[in-house]
């Protein structure tokens with residue numbers, strides 16, 4: 206495949222490098238995954254996204270769709286699997302795309318990278334890029350999904366704000382009598 210979401214391969218590589226800070230194979234592959242997903246959800250006017258990996262993949266969604274962490278349309282649900290889903294935002298019906306290890310035998314560089322079979326220093330980046338381009342849609346699994354209701358977008362904004370009696374900072378009142386940090390959420394040492 207010679208384009209990713211309307212960008213030429215060279216344009217996409219430049220774009221992802223600028224956005225991400227360096228070239229990441231996972232982000233390159235992520236572009237293909239978003240491209241496939243968008244072809245399936247084009248009938249939805251507004252869609253949300255789930256990313257099952259916190260590394261690289263979220264940036265592909267943020268670059269190539271309107272869904273970002275900041276606007277709340279992209280959620281990271283860390284299952285550790287290399288997969289994304291785009292889905293219609295109210296009903297949760299959509300499509301899940303994953304990189305499929307069972308489909309990589311014809312693409313040894315991708316297999317080596319994905320399953321970490323060889324050290325990074327022994328991987329050939331040009332071959333890897335070439336194989337990802339050559340593979341096109343062939344190395345991904347696509348399935349229809351319906352996202353669990355608990356993960357569908359909730360409208361948190363608009364609720365009342367309280368001042369936490371423990372730390373003094375403002376927080377959404379619906380979170381409880383003190384803020385989530387003072388309820389024990391462990392962020393800083």
Ligand SMILES: [Zn+2]
Pocket residue numbers: 369370371372373374383384385386387
């Ligand atoms: Zn507090």
